[in-house]
């Protein structure tokens with residue numbers, strides 16, 4: 001199948017060159033070089049996806065309710081800043097870099113006797129590639145600066161251990177995190193390298209996790225099915241609709257009256273690095289896997305649906321009070337019992353799958369780079385995790401890292417910078 | 430957009446001097462600093478030979494306490510001139526490699542030099558069996574001394590050495606991996622900074638006029654490093670690496686990386702390719 005088009009292509013090429021048939025050896029060899037894919041050809045990129053860009057300016061930061069591209073990186077840093085001025089300089093510099101990296105453009109040329117301005121990973125012109133860079137601030141960011149401490153978002157706190165956690169200090173917390181998302185992981189890596197280089201004076205890297213989501217072809221009806229996580233289940237089916245601005249205003253964007261004014265329009269981010277015991281999972285009967293989640297593995301549909309049910313169907317727990325269909329301790333039923341009260345615990349999940357090679361025990365180091373956004377950290381992630389504590393899924397997962405952060409509102413325009421509201425408030429105080 | 434980029438990365442500076450630098454004759458300017466640096470290296474290698482004599486003698490005499498006391502100060506002369514010492518990679522491996530440079534770690538036969546002795550003195554708490562390693566180290570250091578004396582210093586190595594020493598600290602020292610048995614890492618930090626600053630100070634007169642902002646920034650960062658290290662001084666040296674707080678380690682780390690970033694432009698600024 002693959003051979004034919006190339007042969008016709010080559011014929012066409014040869015005809016075009018006025019060489020009716022493959023006659024002499026030399027021209028034929030040349031033509032083959034030009035037309036036939038070869039072992040060291042670069043994989044074909046797509047001009048269309050490379051040109052996709054997410055606006056950098058707006059009331060909210062990008063990378064939260066904007067569509068999740070195929071690749072993500074979360075990088076946590078500690079901030080080195082002796083004063084509020086230092087913090088402001090850092091935030092301005094970060095904003096400038098993020099504006100360039102997300103919108104793309106030509107990389108400046110330098111005297112070749114100097115180190116180049118850019119790593120060059122993406123060539124002389126950086127394509128936007130759906131790149132977003134989202135800044136979120138940790139509890140320690142505020143604690144470190146006396147001027148910022150009183151302005152800490154009301155629900156921001158240092159992540160504490162849940163019963164099933166085995167937190168590793170090296171991959172927990174951070175003064176800030178940057179979430180990089182793009183179509184290609186190379187774009188994220190390029191952006192991360194740029195930030196590390198240009199902000200070395202202010203940022204010391206703590207940990208980095210890279211993840212991805214498998215691209216999924218559209219369903220026959222035109223809808224896009226949810227991508228699968230590394231346990232093979234569709235992940236995201238019951239997420240609130242991120243295009244519903246009114247709903248996002250309740251679920252994602254912070255606005256409570258007891259939150260500092262500068263924080264309105266921002267969002268709490270819970271990052272959890274959750275290892276999956278994939279070998280053990282793959283040795284678990286399908287029925288048990290489905291019981292644990294409360295959803296069918298292939299379709300992602302809730303278990304109380306018929307054979308034609310889809311992942312978008314809503315389970316009817318009222319009709320199943322004893323959990324005969326959807327077990328009471330299944331993941332989705334615990335996470336969202338769909339009682340009237342449960343609405344206030346809604347969160348927007350935007351995770352990536354990660355795979356990091358092998359562990360000492362000869363098992364694969366794979367899992368979920370869980371990222372949840374919410375207006376209220378306490379009512380959101382923390383409450384839901386508390387509902388999930390003790391769930392049967394725990395036998396197959398182990399949260400090992402992450403942290404809680406707060407993403408300040410967006411950058412209004414070219415004169416504005418990330419966190420400006422916070423800095424202004426600190427100066428006024 | 431490019432304008433902003435330059436402003437933020439501080440490159441405008443470097444580019445501003447582009448035309449001027451190309452016209453200068455770098456080799457002439459560098460003669461003085463290179464000669465001075467050669468003297469600095471010679472002094473340090475002589476010191477290294479003398480200190481290593483005392484250190485290895487103590488080991489062979491079975492004087493554990495004395496050997497432990499001499500370990501860190503002996504290393505400092507080596508760490509100061511590392512950009513030159515590293516030119517002889519065979520010797521650098523046998524003098525200064527760490528256990529994790531070898532597949533079998535501490536048990537590896539190829540593991541010799543300072544850190545092999547450090548391992549014996551601290552982990553094993555004894556000088557027993559260390560004599561052959563002491564002899565080997567002394568012989569290597571004599572060879573190093575001879576080779577350095579016969580060396581014409583490549584200007585790009587000397588000029589690049591200021592940044593190379595910072596890269597060294599950033600890559601393997603800041604994490605406390607270097608002197609893992611004795612925890613004398615801060616002595617090495619200090620020596621690496623001193624070695625880097627020496628090169629920078631010798632070259633500073635050549636760039637101070639064109640690049641006052643650059644010089645002010647680098648001076649400031651060296652001073653910030655000094656201020657952090659000063660907190661940990663004890664006697665002629667330093668307290669254990671374990672005493673270094675996370676905040677100070679982060680501060681050192683940011684300064685080291687920024688110094689590496691800035692000093693990496695020295696070669697270009699002086700017209701060396």
Ligand code: HEM
Nearest residue numbers: 229233234235236237238239274332335336368384385397
């Ligand atoms: C490795 C860990 C996890 C895996 C593999 C996982 C997987 C899944 C799957 C397959 C679903 C069903 C489809 C969907 O609605 O997206 C789901 C739903 C959900 N998960 Fe998780 N999840 C994990 C951790 C968490 C954590 C830590 C939380 C929050 C604390 C959470 C909260 C939720 C919520 C709120 C739902 C939707 C429930 C509903 O509204 O029906 N999950 N998860």
